[in-house]
Amino acid sequence: QLQLVESGGGLVQPGGSLRLSCAASGFTLNYYGIGWFRQAPGKEREGVSCISSNGGITNYADSVKGRFTISRDNAKNTVYLQMNSLKPEDTAVYYCHACIVTIKGFRTDFGSWGQGTQVTVSS
Numbered sequence: 001q002l003q004l005v006e007s008g009g010g011l012v013q014p015g016g017s018l019r020l021s022c023a024a025s026g027f028t029l030n031y032y033g034i035g036w037f038r039q040a041p042g043k044e045r046e047g048v049s050c051i052s053s054n055g056g057i058t059n060y061a062d063s064v065k066g067r068f069t070i071s072r073d074n075a076k077n078t079v080y081l082q083m084n085s086l087k088p089e090d091t092a093v094y095y096c097h098a099c100i101v102t103i104k105g106f107r108t109d110f111g112s113w114g115q116g117t118q119v120t121v122s123s
Helices: none
Strands: 004-007 010-012 018-024 034-039 046-051 058-060 068-073 078-083 092-102 105-108 117-121
Touching: 004 092, 018 034, 018 092, 018 117, 034 068, 034 078, 034 105, 046 068, 046 078, 046 092, 046 105, 058 068, 058 092, 078 092
Parallel strands: 010 117
Antiparallel strands: 004 018, 018 078, 034 046, 034 092, 046 058, 068 078, 092 105, 092 117
8 A cells, every 4th residue: 555644734924935745654656656636625635746756757737837846856765845935825735645647737546645734824
């Protein structure tokens, strides 16, 4: 079972930055595309970004393009989401999950959802 643990969330003012981390427990992430998804209160979960297993392909939701950057360090078995210029509408619980990505888009792959990490953007 692919188990991922998210961390790095918190409370930040509008315009601020956070870096989320996604770590694997008991297996290597190197063979999997990994993405970030988020769910705001009262809304459906939506895709934020996804990165291919070797990092060669990335894709972003239009709402975060130019502000968020996904990356991975396979040596550390970790995927990151650098979030800059945060807006109140970015407030959500952020989850990482296996994903399949092409230059045209991405979707979730197999696996279960973890606990997520709360990101709150507020003054």
